[in-house]
Amino acid sequence: MAQTLYFPLLLIALCSISECVQRQYHFIHEKKTWTEAQRYCREKYTDLATVDNMNDTIQLMKSVNDERIWIGLQRKWQWSSGDPALFLNWAYRQPDGKDECAFMINGEWHDGACSNTLFFICYNMSRGLVFVDQMMNWRDAQSYCRQNHTDLVTVRNQNESQQLEKFINDSNSSGSAVWIGLFRDWQWSDQSNYSFRYWDTNQPDNQGGTENCAVITQNVQGRWNDISxxxxxxxxxxxDKLIVIQQNLSWSEALRYCRQNHVDLVSVQSVEMQRRVMNVVKLASTEAVWLGLRFSHILGIWYWVSGETVFYQNWAPGNGTSEEDCEPTVRSGAVQSGGSQTWISRPETDRLNFICSRYG
Structure with a gap:
């Protein structure tokens, strides 16, 4: 049996002392397929590696010695609305792997070039399905739907697919193909935002139509290549440094839990840490999530329980002001789990999920 070698890589970012370690990385010197590697990482750690910036890349390349190494980036079909593509209704031999956008014709789905111009179906929260008899490429159709309705249509099950087919037949006598909200793009395994890109020249090229996973390659300084x-x-x-605890506790109870089981309630001292909070807070089951943020009536200031002053701020309008001094109840800080995910002031007796830091 092949021996597995573990190389913990502590990524030291250029940041304040309180935030130097954002993630802990582990190089696993055992050959697996991408799916097997994902399963292994999810069982033993958090997930296959996400690479957010150049610092991550530089640190990783100092410690690996293989030509190609899997990272957690995969090309997947997904809905414009953000829903995962759990139900699929592809026509025979579709998708063929060459194109990135989906259209519907005769009740079945095909992949097509996103630059093609077709009619399309929007979804409207109050009106339901809307047939748009204007020819647009997929991206323009998406923009149109978002500006005038809600989004391009999402199909989540067989019943919705049959309803959509009937709607198209009733609205589109020509029988033409129509765009739906399904498209394919790169996505991190842990659902982090795909904002940083470090592809090698002419990559990704999807050679053969089957290259849906990404490796970092040593001979091009850690740039990414797509591969089967x-x-x-x-x-x-x-x-991850951060973990969402899906228990509803008061702020003081949450603080005690984090300090007993991890390190502390999270402090958010930079845009980078706020972005990481935004990545994990979507796992919460409450509308807001406790941070390690507290208001001192004696000093009239907000402070982090780690002992740091609040320099970076991300307050929602009307929150985090001097008016907190007039509140009769003790106030603590939380982050909204939806919307703009800004900070809000809440009575410390509210019972919310919370975010712990797992290492210092």
């Missing part, structure tokens, strides 16, 4: 997910390579797992 069935290949076997070593890989990098990560452990």
């Amino acid at each position: 997910c069935d290949h076997q390579f070593p890989f990098v797992c990560h452990e």
Whole structure:
């Protein structure tokens, strides 16, 4: 049996002392397919590695010694609305792997070039399905639907697919193909935002129409290449610094829980940490989530329980002001789990989910 070697990589970012370690990375020198590597990382750590910036890339390349290493980036079909593509209704031999947008014709789905111009179906929160008899490419159709309705249509099950087929037949006598809200794009395994890109020249090229997973390559300084997910390579797992605890506790109870079981309630001292909070807070089951943020009536200021002053701020309008001094109840800080995910002031007796830091 192949021996597994573990190389913990502590990524030291250029930041304040309180935030130097954002993730802990582990290089696993055992060859697996992308799916096998993902399963391994999720069982033993958090997930296959997410690479958010150049610092992550530089640190990873200092510690790996294989030509190609899996990271947690995969090309997947997803809905414009943000819903996962759990139900699929592809026509025979579709998708063929060459194109990134989906259209519907005769009740079945095909992949097509996003630059093609077709009619399309929007969804409106109050009106339901809306047939748009204007020819647009997929991106323009998406923009139109978002500006004038809600989004391009999402199909979540067989019943919705049959309803959509009937609606199209009733609205589109020509029988033309129509865009739906399904498209394919790169996505991190842990659902982090796909904002940082570090592809090698002419990559991704999807050679053969089957290259749906990403590796970092040593001979091009850690730039990414797309490759078939069935290949076997070593890989990098990560452990997040932050963890959402889906228990509803008061702020003081949450603080005690984090300090007993992890390190502390999270302090958010930079845009980078706020972005990481935004990545994990979507796992919460309450509308707001406790942070390690507290208001001192004696000093009249907000402070972090780690002992730091609040320099970086991300307050929602009307929150975090001097008016807190007039509140009769003790106030603590939380982050909204939806919407703009800004900070809000809440009575410390409210019972919310919370975010712990797992290492210092």
